[in-house]
Amino acid sequence: MSPSKSRTDALMAGEELSSVAQRERRKRIVDATIALASKGGFDAVQMRAVADRADVALGTLYRYFPSKVHLLVSSLAVELERAQEKMDRTTVPGDSAYERVLFVLGRITRGLQRNPHLTEAMTRAFTFADASAGAEVDRVAWLMESMFTKAMSDDAPTDEQKAIARVIGDVWLSNLVAWVTRRATATDVANRLELTVRLLLK
Amino acid sequence: MSPSKSRTDALMAGEELSSVAQRERRKRIVDATIALASKGGFDAVQMRAVADRADVALGTLYRYFPSKVHLLVSSLAVELERAQEKMDRTTVPGDSAYERVLFVLGRITRGLQRNPHLTEAMTRAFTFADASAGAEVDRVAWLMESMFTKAMSDDAPTDEQKAIARVIGDVWLSNLVAWVTRRATATDVANRLELTVRLLLK
DNA sequence: GGAGTTTATAGAACGTGTTCTAATTCGGGC
DNA sequence: GCCCGAATTAGAACACGTTCTATAAACTCC
Numbered sequence: 001m002s003p004s005k006s007r008t009d010a011l012m013a014g015e016e017l018s019s020v021a022q023r024e025r026r027k028r029i030v031d032a033t034i035a036l037a038s039k040g041g042f043d044a045v046q047m048r049a050v051a052d053r054a055d056v057a058l059g060t061l062y063r064y065f066p067s068k069v070h071l072l073v074s075s076l077a078v079e080l081e082r083a084q085e086k087m088d089r090t091t092v093p094g095d096s097a098y099e100r101v102l103f104v105l106g107r108i109t110r111g112l113q114r115n116p117h118l119t120e121a122m123t124r125a126f127t128f129a130d131a132s133a134g135a136e137v138d139r140v141a142w143l144m145e146s147m148f149t150k151a152m153s154d155d156a157p158t159d160e161q162k163a164i165a166r167v168i169g170d171v172w173l174s175n176l177v178a179w180v181t182r183r184a185t186a187t188d189v190a191n192r193l194e195l196t197v198r199l200l201l202k
Numbered sequence: 203m204s205p206s207k208s209r210t211d212a213l214m215a216g217e218e219l220s221s222v223a224q225r226e227r228r229k230r231i232v233d234a235t236i237a238l239a240s241k242g243g244f245d246a247v248q249m250r251a252v253a254d255r256a257d258v259a260l261g262t263l264y265r266y267f268p269s270k271v272h273l274l275v276s277s278l279a280v281e282l283e284r285a286q287e288k289m290d291r292t293t294v295p296g297d298s299a300y301e302r303v304l305f306v307l308g309r310i311t312r313g314l315q316r317n318p319h320l321t322e323a324m325t326r327a328f329t330f331a332d333a334s335a336g337a338e339v340d341r342v343a344w345l346m347e348s349m350f351t352k353a354m355s356d357d358a359p360t361d362e363q364k365a366i367a368r369v370i371g372d373v374w375l376s377n378l379v380a381w382v383t384r385r386a387t388a389t390d391v392a393n394r395l396e397l398t399v400r401l402l403l404k
Numbered sequence: 405g406g407a408g409t410t411t412a413t414a415g416a417a418c419g420t421g422t423t424c425t426a427a428t429t430c431g432g433g434c
Numbered sequence: 435g436c437c438c439g440a441a442t443t444a445g446a447a448c449a450c451g452t453t454c455t456a457t458a459a460a461c462t463c464c
Contacts, residue, residue, distance in 0.1 A: 019431085022441090047421060057443040059423090068421065127329035130244075131383045138385055163397045170376040171369055181333045183340060195365045200401055221461085224411090249451060259413040261454090270451065 026064055028054040033075045037121035045072060045121055066132070072125030073136040079122070080143045083108055087147070097152040098201040104151040105172065105193050112176065113186055120180040127177060144169040152201075164200050171196045228266055230256040235277045239323035247274060247323055268334070274327030275338040281324070282345045285310055289349070299354040300403040306353040307374065307395050314378065315388055322382040329379060346371040354403075366402050373398045 032053035036045045047068060051061045065071035087104060094100040112119040129137045148165035149157035157165070175192055178184035184192075234255035238247045249270060253263045267273035289306060296302040314321040331339045350367035351359035359367070377394055380386035386394075 021430090025442095043420095046419095058445085060442055062422070063441080066422095124330060124332070127379065128326060129383065130326070131385075134383055134385050137383070141385075160401075163394070164401065166394070167369065167373055167398050167401065171372045173376065174372040177329065181331065181336060181339070183333075183336050183343075192365070192368070196369050199362075199366065199369065223460090227412095245450095248449095260415085260452090262412055264452075265411075268452095 025054070025056055025060070029056060029061060029064055029071070030075050030078055033071055034079070034118065037072070037075070038115055038118045041117040042072075042121040042124045044117070069125045069129045070133050070136055072122055073129055073133055073140060076122040076126055077136065077140050077143060079118075080140060080147070083111060084143060084147055087150075092151055096201070098197060100151045101148055101168065101201060102194060102197050104147065105168070105197065106190065108147070109172070109176070109189065109193070113179070116180065119176065123173065123176050123180055127173070141169065144172070167200060168197065227256070227258055227262070231258060231263060231266055231273070232277050232280055235273055236281070236320065239274070239277070240317055240320045243319040244274075244323040244326045246319070271327050271331050271335050272338055274324055275331055275335055275342060278324040278328055279338065279342050279345060281320075282342060282349070285313060286345065286349055289352075294353055298403070300399060302353045303350055303370065303403060304396060304399050306349065307370070307399065308392065310349070311374070311378070311391065311395070315381070318382065321378065325375065325379050325382055329375070343371065346374070369402060370399065 029050060032050045033045055036049055036053065045068065047061060048058060050071070051058045054061070061071075065074060087107070092100045092103055094103055126137065126140060145162065145165045148168050149161050152161050152165070172193065175184060175189045179186065179189050231252060234252045235247055238251055238255065247270065249263060250260060252273070253260045256263070263273075267276060289309070294302045294305055296305055328339065328342060347364065347367045350370050351363050354363050354367070374395065377386060377391045381388065381391050
């Protein structure tokens with residue numbers, strides 16, 4: 001009983017999956033999720049459809065991800081990690097924190113805006129998540145925060161830098177949601193982010 | 203046809219309801235929503251339960267509010283208006299924008315935290331809202347923004363003040379959500395708000 | 405006060421997230 | 435090779451948001 005439980009937890013965390021087959025199943029599921037979300041957004045990510053496309057039974061899908069929100073937030077984490085890796089491989093221009101943060105923000109924002117449906121699906125899942133998905137949400141929040149602290153300086157971030165990064169993350173997410181729900185244009189978003197970063201870092 | 207349509211729109215906006223009976227129905231619905239949300243949060247606000255409690259048919263409920271999200275966001279607007287009126291009747295202490303904004307923030311936040319389930323229901327609906335509820339969401343966003351600009355100064359707000367108010371609103375909401383989903387304690391929230399307002403207004 | 409229109413009601417019906425069941429397959433230890 | 439517990443499968447079942455249908459009540463205009 002106890003070993004089974006710990007293995008199940010590992011499924012959710014996505015690390016240390018016992019077998020190759022399981023790692024592959026998990027990847028197929030996340031891929032299917034991203035594909036469906038890219039095509040039709042949050043509503044198109046239907047659990048039966050994800051299971052079909054990933055060639056997995058519905059019950060298995062739920063064994064790997066206990067809810068649609070867990071599934072989408074975990075996929076968001078995967079995507080952010082990819083973005084972060086890409087960012088790590090590029091040298092961020094600008095000789096002030098202000099300029100570098102704006103560069104990073106602009107680049108990721110434009111990246112997300114290139115895939116509106118996917119962005120809609122993930123941001124809505126993220127903000128709708130309840131307590132049961134706390135771990136996944138925290139992971140994403142941490143990825144966002146570190147994305148911005150890295151842009152501010154190469155050294156370990158100070159508390160104030162962390163606070164600033166968090167505020168930027170909050171504003172970023174809120175604007176992304178406004179854009180996704182068509183309450184703000186891409187220009188609105190860019191302006192507000194610029195203004196926010198200016199208030200905080202200049 | 204055309205007069206009927208415009209009357210239906212009025213139902214959603216909540217203004218100019220044709221008859222007394224309709225105004226009363228609408229009020230019963232919002233009251234039922236708030237009562238159910240206060241008791242069990244977002245999940246407890248079930249459309250059949252709201253209809254029952256408001257003594258209204260399910261179809262009627264949907265005629266007044268086209269979705270659960272519309273219903274909850276409209277109720278949030280009602281609650282924020284109440285809070286705003288209360289705030290208008292008290293003199294906000296503090297001789298800097300920083301102090302006054304913090305006072306307002308702290309007071310409203312503590313007010314919401316006194317009713318965790320209601321807060322959970324409303325914030326989750328607000329952040330989950332899709333494009334179809336854009337008008338209701340904008341209204342709430344505007345209420346929040348003006349709440350903070352009023353605290354900053356009695357005069358008409360400058361663009362910078364509006365921008366600051368918006369940032370504060372974003373951070374406030376995000377922290378409220380974190381608290382509601384138990385990813386942050388009340389102390390965390392208070393600290394982060396204090397820090398944010400300090401960064402922006404000091 | 406009656407015809408026509410709009411609104412409300414009761415309840416069935418439908419879609420999708422989630423859970424449950426029974427049968428099957430897989431993988432590791434003998 | 436065989437056994438056992440765990441993982442997977444197919445599919446039924448259930449819950450709740452939403453839509454639809456048929457009927458009744460309320461309102462409007464003459």
